Every structure is written in structure tokens, then in C-alpha cells.
Amino acid sequence: MSLEASVGDRRRSPVGGMPRRLDIAAFGAMGLSVAVTVLIGLLGPSAMVPRLPGPSWQPPYSLDVPVSAHLVIAMGAAAIVLGGLGLAAALRSRWRPEARWLLMAGCATAGLLAFLPPSGSADHLNYAAYGRLVTLGQDPYAITPALLPHDPVTGAVEEWAGVTSVYGPVATAVQALASLVGGDSVRLTVFVMAVVNAAAFIGTALLLHRFARGDEELRGRAALLWAANPLMIYHLGAGMHIDTLAIACMVAALTVRGAASGLLLGVGIGVKLNAGLVALGPAWELRRSPGRLAVVAGTATATVVAIYALAGPHVLDQVSAASKKVSLATPWQLVKVGFQSLFGPGAYSAWIQIGSLLLMVCLAWLLLRALPAGTASGDTAPAVAAAMVVAWLFAAPYALPWYDGLAFALLAMASWPALEGFMVARVAVLSLGYLPAREALRPEDLLWMKTLLRERVVPWTLLALTVVLVCWAARAPGRARRRRASAEPRP
Template identity: 60%
Template structure:
């Protein structure tokens, strides 16, 4: 193979892998109920639609694995190619955004894949429409209900989501009635709209720089991991991300408050505007006041138990995080016990250290751009940079992590200059995606149990531990270099 042929092949690999991954994701959904796709009771004429072929678990899990691996290869190759060649490969970004938005639109008419979370959303909306409190009433309390009765893993868990999410879920239930299928479809339309809104916001905010605009499209609109987890997976995180990205773009406290009222953990983004306007008391008071008022009103309307399950969930340690390794080590060394208080304290310390290192590293940039996420002339990080630092620190430090949580970091990274941090977040999301292949456990082939016992519980935690150590090392070195230059 001559040099020109090799160059053409290298140029063709990223789009082929990205497109192939997204098409595989669509295929899994289109095949219908399977180990990857929970069945949706309802009239056959109602959306979402599928071929209802009932494929075997081995096939769909294999397709999902290929989609994740190929998508990661295509994403990494695309980002690397953009860094090497710069503006020469930055053309056609608008069509990338259009393609990503079309994929999200198609997926809205297909059943969600990867987990059964959308059944939880439908159940909580149903509970609210029935006049009960979804923050107290669990789906198993309504075993004969046509909607609440189909919940899988979270039958005995009240809602952990914010009041805005619950309001959207209630609206979907009101439209869908007794049909799980139609209820999920309404939720899917909202999810697709949020995905598209985020893609368009990121495209607009980076419009002055073709390279950054293409990078934003790669990190969100046509990112196969984001499409797989957030567009096809239909997680409520998509709506929260749309609100907080919008809040940073238009500097709106109301949008920030709505995002927090969807999922409370996105409140870390508020630290960005707080830092940016720390010397502008009037502007800071306006944004903080609007955000606080929005959150207080939303949670007041939701009732006194709206945060109960959030507090309980904060003490949970998921299998795929390094903290599970630490918990097992403590149990072996000291004796039985959850050691949750120790793990929580350790995670907070790690988060503080990582955030400090990433904020110090954030000064390692030149130039002055306002709201589009770069750094001011004095080397002070603006809202998006600070938000990235805290969100990434939280993701790498939290004892409870799922792959779709990383969508928030990728959306924020699309607003700031490229750095090695991109690779850490992409690698983390890819590893967690493989760990939760799929997140749903019902209907899984018995001989694939090693995906949980080996990949999720052993391999991925060690990978994430190595990634976290690497992130600390890199951020410390980058911060030291930035400090040396300032001196």
C-alpha cells in the first residue's frame, strides 16, 4: 500500500466507524424486544415501532459491543485527525450536526435500548397522574397497574429524579394513559428534542472557529457513545444537559435551575457562572437568585420527600467504580461492613483534589473569548472551564457511576478548547459502556454472566482506577507547567 492509499484509508476510517456504530445502534432498536430492548406493552399501531423480530441475546449484545468499540475507534480517530490537520478537515460540520439530529429523531420512533430506565420514568409519571407521590410510592405498590406493573429492576425504589423530570414524566403518562408504549414515545420525543437542542447550541456557540465547531459535533451530535447512551438509551440526563448547556450559552439562571430540578447533580455546573461573575455582584445575584428561586419553587411544589431518594442514592457504591474495589479490600482486611461513610469521605477528598488540579490546569491557555468557553487574558477560567473541572472531578471521584452520566462532561468539553482531558473522558465513557453491556439484566443469556462478574466487577474498576491515577498525574503536570509560565 503506497502513502496516498494509506492516507485515504486513514481518512475513511473515522466516518465509517462512526456511521457504522450509529447504524448498529439503530439496528438493535429496530429489531425489537430482546436482551437489549425491554418490551413495551401497548397497541401495535402506537409508536415507538420495531420489526418485532425478537433476536437472541447473544446477537444483540454482540452488536452493541461492536457498536461501542467501533464508535470509540471512530471518535478517537476523528478527534486525532482534527487535531493534526486543523481547518483542512473542518468542513462539512453542518452535515455532521444534521446527521446526528436525524439519528436522534429516528431513534425517538424506535424502542429505547440498553437499560430499562425508561420504564421507571413511565411508572413515576403514572404514579403522579394517579394522584400519588412518586417520591414515596414505589412501582411495586401498584402491581396490577398496566404501566407501573412493568418496571423491572427498580420496582421497590421511589423516584430519584427532580420535579421537572417528574413533571415531564407525568405529562407523558397523561398522554399515554394505560399504554406503556405511547408513554415512552412521548418521553422519547422530549429526549430527542433535548439532544437536538444541545447539538444546535454547541454548533452555534463554536461558530467562530471551524475546528472547534467540528470538534463539538464529534463530541456530541455524532458521538457514537453519546448517541448509544443518551439518544438511544433515552436517559433523563439528556434533558438536564440541554438545560445547563443552554444556561451557560445564554447566561440564564432560570435554565440552570430547571436543569438542577431535572437532576440535582448537574448543579455542579452552577459553580461555573459563580466563578465567572465573582467580581460582578449584581450579575451574580441575578443569575444565582433566578436559579435558586426556580429550584426552590420546583422542589416546594414536588413536596417534602423529593430529595429523600437522592440522599439515599448518594451512599451507594456501583460495581464498575474503583470504590467497589476499595470496599471489598476493607471488608477483607477489617471485616464485613459497607464502609460507606469512609468511601464518601474519600470520594469528596479525591473530588476536591481533582477539581483543584483541573482548575489550576485551566490556566494553561491563551487568548480571550467570552461566552464560547475559552479563557480570558489573565488566564482565569470562565464558566464553562470551571464547570468542566468540577463535573469531571465528580465523575472520576463519585462512588456511583453509570456511562450516561459522562454525557454532561462531553457536552461541556465541547464548549472549551481541546486538551488531553478529552481522551480521559472518552476512555472512561467507553469503559463504562462496556461494563454496562447492557445495564438491563432481565432476559440476559445465562452464559454471558461473566459480563457482570468479570467485566463490570473486576476489569472495568481497575481500568477506571488507572484512568483516575493518570488524570491526577496529567493534571498535576499541566498545572505545574502553567504555573511556571505565569511566574
């Protein structure tokens, strides 16, 4: 899994030629999507951008231009639609700019967004509050921000004030460090976390670019799937979700060997527990090398045990509770409503958990059978990890669009165009279902975005997409055999 061995001797020709109108339109749509995302943050507090209490001279900065909720939500929808359509077309395009230009554009945008207030959700206010609790000598896994309503930082939390932290101890340590710097200023605390987030995003982009060196086609796709991906810029760059840090750790773990790989896997799991699915990739690749597997697995396990033991076993309480939830935009919400209509009120969490686990196992098996031909004897860890993460995302009862960032980073390390298409469609649809993500500031006349779009249209669309994915994965091995047979010379 070293950088030197990651792409072997592959030397693919870069996508070239003159751009067609469709190519220009695709990259133009992506650029416009990113511009709209930046503008949402630049305008300042709105239905999409939470206000950040603190001295105005402190970063992040904005113009503080009043903007109606209808307009800024429409801007968010435009960024998602333009980004999704543009990205889908660009990935299929026969022409694209050089990978280094896409890389530099994406990294520059991520750096710029660190100086603008986060948009798309209010999760960063939760992060700031959990860090603040640590600096005040409290336990964010046992104490909720609501218990300190008069504190300038914990009192700024919006929808999740009564919930203890669901994030790993490493995430909490980063949040506490930001709180130490920011003190009682929400604005400065968020800025410190934004700098860490931007560094993780840019670091991931650079690792992916280096991983694919010698393979210009893969480099170009990696830049599109991560650095210049308008949907990832929208959620992980502008949205500043902690997932970015976990993704950086996991991508780094796949680019090194031995104990270093295990250590990074453990740290990533210490950020978010579900990132541990990535470890199945290295485990699969090293299955015929027991000694190397023992080093990686042993180091990763020891790191995870140490991290969570220091924080205490109660750290997992909220994660366990969250695993029983069903989000409104997943197909499992339809199943839950169906159970309730047939058998009466109830959460039916046990049934849904069993069903989601069975679906995940089925999808993972089908996707592993459909692995791209080039991974059979090459670097399989990223592709196997991508298969496991995609299976989890499509099967999970609780999902939010920024969770998909892990799959995009892994697909950027593998050459799997068909699966890329499924993920672009999924994150675009799910993103539309979570506009504006701040329930309290959604205008009353846009309630249909929750009751119709999020609770009905998106779940049914994702259900259809899941069915298509299953059918595609089931038929993929047969298509591969037919292609190989047709390529064989005839006597």
C-alpha cells in the first residue's frame, strides 16, 4: 500500500483533445456551483449560515448582507443541482483540464472557505460547544450544552443543544484545542476548527494526487472526485463537517505501510467510529501476508483501544443510541412508516437494524464481485474499502449527505467509473432533501421541502437507485466475462 507501489507501472494516457460544448458546459456548471457556495458564506448570516457570536474583527469574515431565506435556499439548491449535473458530465467527458489545475483550484477554494462562516448546517456550533465543555472541565459525552445555557459558546447551539457528543475522542480533542484558542468567542473557535478542516481537505487532495502519480487518467478523476468536486466543497469545505478529518486519516492510512497504516486507521476511527469500515480494505489486501496483517491490525486495535479507554466506555453510549435512529430521507423511513401502518405505533428499530445489516452484507458481496478488473492483482485496499463504505451508505437507516465524502475519497483512489455515477446521483438527491438543514429558519411556505421532498421524494428516489445498484452489481461479473471473451483472439 505504499505510494511507490500504489499505481505500479500503469501509464494511461490523459484525457485530451479539444473541449466540446458539453465539456465546457460541464466544467462551467461545476465552477458556477462552487462560486454560489462561496457566495452563500460571503453574504453572511442567513437561513443557510448560522450567526457566529464574537468580536467582528475576528475571522471568519462576511459581508453581513441581509438575504431572504427563499433566495439563499434557492442558491443552495442551485449549487447542488449545478454541481451534481456538472460533475456527472465531467466524469464522463473525453476532455478535462490538467489534474494539477483542478487540484490547485479546489485547494484554493477550500482555503478561502476557511475564512468565511460555515454554511449548510449548524453542526459547527455543536463542535464548538463540545470543545467548550472540555475546557470548562465537563464531559461532553455525559453533559449536554443545554445544561449551560448562559455560556456564550454552549448557549449558541441551535437544534442539538440537548444531545451529548456522538463524535470520537480525537474529534473532541480537536474541538477542545479550538476552544482553548477561541475562549468565549464562538467566531474564533469556529475559525480554528475551519483551519483544521481546510488543512484536512487540502491534505487529502494532495495525498490523492500523489497516490495516482504516473496515471494521468486516475489523477484527473481523483481531482474531480475530491479537490474540485463541487458537492464535497459544498458539504465538507463550506459545511466544515468533522468527517473531513476522519477521511484525511483514512486516505493517509491507505498510502503507507505497516504500523503507520494501523496507527492512522486507529486515529481515523477515533474521529468517527464508522470510518473503521475502511480497515477492511487493508485487511483484505494483506490476507495472504499474516505477519504484515498482524502488524497493521494490532497497531490499529491498540490505537483504538487506547483512544477510547482514555475517554471512557460511556463515549459509545450516544453512538449506540444514534445507530437505532432512522433519518427521514432514507428508504428505511418508508419501511418504518409501513410497519407502523400494519402493526401500530413503534420505532421497529430492531427489525430495521437487522434489515439494514442484511442489505449491507448483500451489497458488499455483490460489489466485491464487481471489483474493477485492474484491482485483481494490484492495489486492492482502496477498491475493497470503497465497496464496503458504499454498501454501508446505501444500506444505513441513518444517513446525511456529508457522510458520502468517505466514499468519494476512496473512489478517487480506485478506477471505478460506474460506482462513481451512483455516488454522484445519491449525494445530489440526498443533499436536496436536506435543504436548508436548519429547520428553525425554513420559511413556513417551504414546509413541503420536508414533508414532500425529504420524507417522500428523496426516500423513493434513493430506493430506486439502490435497486438499480443491486441489479448493476449482480450483472457486472457476467459483463466482465463477456468482455474478456470477446477480447480473446479467435483461432
